[in-house]
Amino acid sequence: MTSPTPVVELVGAGFAYEDGPAVLTDVGFAVREGRAVALLGRNGGGKTTLLRLLSGGLRCASGKLLLDGAEVTYDRKGLTRLRTSVQLVVQDPDDQLFAASVAQDVSFGPMNLGLPEDEVRLRVTQALAALDITALADRPTHLLSYGQRKRAAIAGAVAMRPRILIMDEPTAGLDPHGQERLLETLDGLRAAGTTVVMATHDVDLALRWADEAAVLSPAGLRTGPVAELLADEALLDAARLRRPWAVSVGRLLRAQGLLPEDAPGPRTAEDLDALLDRVG
Numbered sequence: 001m002t003s004p005t006p007v008v009e010l011v012g013a014g015f016a017y018e019d020g021p022a023v024l025t026d027v028g029f030a031v032r033e034g035r036a037v038a039l040l041g042r043n044g045g046g047k048t049t050l051l052r053l054l055s056g057g058l059r060c061a062s063g064k065l066l067l068d069g070a071e072v073t074y075d076r077k078g079l080t081r082l083r084t085s086v087q088l089v090v091q092d093p094d095d096q097l098f099a100a101s102v103a104q105d106v107s108f109g110p111m112n113l114g115l116p117e118d119e120v121r122l123r124v125t126q127a128l129a130a131l132d133i134t135a136l137a138d139r140p141t142h143l144l145s146y147g148q149r150k151r152a153a154i155a156g157a158v159a160m161r162p163r164i165l166i167m168d169e170p171t172a173g174l175d176p177h178g179q180e181r182l183l184e185t186l187d188g189l190r191a192a193g194t195t196v197v198m199a200t201h202d203v204d205l206a207l208r209w210a211d212e213a214a215v216l217s218p219a220g221l222r223t224g225p226v227a228e229l230l231a232d233e234a235l236l237d238a239a240r241l242r243r244p245w246a247v248s249v250g251r252l253l254r255a256q257g258l259l260p261e262d263a264p265g266p267r268t269a270e271d272l273d274a275l276l277d278r279v280g
């Protein structure tokens with residue numbers, strides 16, 4: 001059973017960069033165990049800022065961050081506790097990778113936790129396998145392709161065995177095959193119990209992959225079932241998001257009487273195929 005207490009939660013969170021305007025005001029955002037959450041919103045809307053607040057890289061100017069219901073303290077002990085539960089993979093892998101080889105980079109977090117050498121080695125082996133980059137273990141990170149660097153950066157977070165893996169636009173810059181491979185990897189991590197939060201501009205991907213959406217617009221953050229939020233035209237407009245193709249197709253099918261008014265629409269191409277097979 002999933003715990004009713006969120007693993008991490010921002011309560012009434014506000015934030016502004018130095019001398020800048022407010023980026024986030026009175027934001028509430030709860031991440032519960034087992035979910036796949038897509039964070040969407042316009043450029044400059046505050047997605048990265050929100051993810052950094054959630055993972056402790058930035059500190060709320062107002063409001064608070066809770067971990068398992070208790071307020072996070074930003075001292076060494078509090079941040080270590082947070083980071084063993086919540087890991088952020090930043091958008092640009094070059095901001096995250098710095099060690100000479102992939103394996104060294106991936107081992108950095110677990111080593112910093114002071115884990116025994118055997119445990120570090122095991123975690124690195126498993127993280128490299130989960131990201132399908134075992135063959136790259138000894139490669140210098142600067143010689144990797146962009147997609148490989150992305151996977152190496154994610155492996156570094158996975159090696160920390162977080163309960164919540166947060167990723168900032170993980171599919172940006174990946175080719176379609178790379179995107180599919182990443183989604184398969186995320187399926188594997190989720191099956192093993194990891195909660196995943198992903199910022200993305202890709203509404204089709206969000207509808208297909210997530211079960212919950214969090215949409216940032218000038219009116220604030222709205223959270224809810226992904227299919228409901230991404231069919232809300234006013235919200236899509238406010239957040240400058242396009243309507244997912246599957247939502248348009250669902251409407252068309254309803255208008256043609258091929259789908260009952262109250263039936264859920266397709267979310268993926270496979271859903272659509274199955275639906276069309278059924279209606280003959």
Ligand SMILES: Nc1ncnc2c1ncn2[C@@H]1O[C@H](COP(=O)(O)OP(=O)(O)OP(=O)(O)O)[C@@H](O)[C@H]1O
Pocket residue numbers: 017018020023041042043044045046047048049050
């Ligand atoms: N380090 C910083 N110093 C000052 N302002 C910043 C900094 N980082 C972001 N901002 C500003 O904060 C606002 C929110 O930026 P943020 O990166 O959180 O948005 P985003 O939704 O992730 O955008 P994008 O979709 O373009 O990645 C923007 O106006 C941005 O210019």
